[in-house]
Amino acid sequence: MTLLKKTVAACAVALAGLAATSSHAALTLGNIPGGAATNDFLSTDFDGAGPGVPIGPVEGWYGADLYLSGGPAQITVDYFGAEAGFLNSFAGFGSCGFNHGGNNTFTGSPLQTCVVNNVASGLLSFAFTSPLGVASNGSNPDNTTDGIPNFFVSLTSIAGFGGLDTTLDMSTSGSGTIAWLFFDDGGAGDDDNHDDMVVRLTITGGSVGIPEPGTIALLGAALLGMGAVRRRRASK
Structure with a gap:
């Protein structure tokens, strides 16, 4: 097989994989909390800005799934708590698990905090669970249906609460070394506050990102272009 054929075949496989992982939900840029809801984590003065000054709202992604690039990497998983009546849980990477017992x-x-080493590049393995269902990385719903658990993602490379994107300008990072995960357990109707568990992933030796629609479109265009080159060469 020539180099061109190998490249075209590899791109076809990659394109199919990206399309499959992105077909389950509409990746949407947005912010939390939605509407008049309150996110108890973001509305608390953890960042030291002064009494009554909230962190958020925060911009990020609905329906996103996280992929690791540049591994093997070390991932530090921090659990900050939850505001929920359900008994929710987080589990990931084969060894990390956190439970929320209500309130x-x-x-x-x-x-x-849990630290995992030698995490390979690719789709990260973790999931949030509530009595109403599971939101797994790789099949994260997009928050358009009430009662369906999902998690919101905000990406940055700046440590601390100051790294959260609080500028609501419909523009936010699609990759970084830190991923904030805000879980909505599907309860209480469409409250959209996404404070039913808050987990932070910090990557050392790599970065995390989401397969944005533009990524698939660019890869598709590249594949078509290489196919055209192959046809021109074959006709000579």
Whole structure:
């Protein structure tokens, strides 16, 4: 097989994989909390800005799934708490697990921390669970249907609460070394506050990103272009 054929075949496989992982939900740029809802984590003065000054709202992505690039990497998983009546949980990377037993447990410092090493590049393995269902990375719903658990993603490379994107200009990062995950357990109707669990992933030795629609379009265009080159060469 020639180099061109190998490249075209590899792009076809990659394009199919991206299309499959992105077909389950509409990746949408937005912010939390939605509407008149209150996110108890973002409305608390953890960032030291002064009494009564909230962190958010925060801009990010609905329906996003996280992929690691540049691995193997170390991932530090911090659990900051939750505001929920449900018994929600987080599990990931084969060894990290956090449980929420109800009520408001938020704090400005992680309640629990787990560190995992040698995480390979690709789709990250984690999921949030509530009595109403599971929101797994790789099949994260897009928040358009009431009662369906999902998580909101905000990406940055700036440590601390100051790295959260609080500028609501419909423009936010699609990659970074830090991923904030805000879970909505599907309860209480369409409250859209996404404070039913808050988890932060910090990447050392790599970065995380989401397969934005533009990525698929660009890869598709490249594949078509290489196909055209192959046809021209074959006709000579």
